[in-house]
Amino acid sequence: xxxxxQTTQPVIRRLRRAxxxxxxxxxxxxxxxxCEDVVTQLAAVSKALDRAGFALIAGGLRECxxxxxxxLATDKLEKLFLALA
Numbered sequence: 606x607x608x609x610x611q612t613t614q615p616v617i618r619r620l621r622r623a624x625x626x627x628x629x630x631x632x633x634x635x636x637x638x639x640c641e642d643v644v645t646q647l648a649a650v651s652k653a654l655d656r657a658g659f660a661l662i663a664g665g666l667r668e669c670x671x672x673x674x675x676x677l678a679t680d681k682l683e684k685l686f687l688a689l690a
Contacts, residue, residue, distance in 0.1 A: 608661070608664060608668060609664075609668060612665070612668060613661070613664070616661045616664070619660065620653075620654075622653060623653035623654050623657065626646060626650045626653060630646045633646060655689060659689060662686050662689070665682070665685075
């Protein structure tokens with residue numbers, strides 16, 4: 606299933622922010638910053654990626670429910686959702 610742009614654009618923005626955060630974490634490591642600061646930023650990157658994944662799946666589910674018959678690929682959606690857990 607191809608997702609609509611209105612679903613993917615917010616996810617792309619989240620991923621771009623996470624990309625910037627990850628670059629910041631790499632810079633912090635290269636500069637020898639404190640472990641606690643690095644781990645805090647790494648946790649923020651991880652959470653941003655999780656949220657992007659959940660937003661993508663939620664958008665896909667919303668589109669499936671709006672556009673398809675009752676024969677949803679629930680197994681497929683469940684596998685995708687659980688891959689993020």
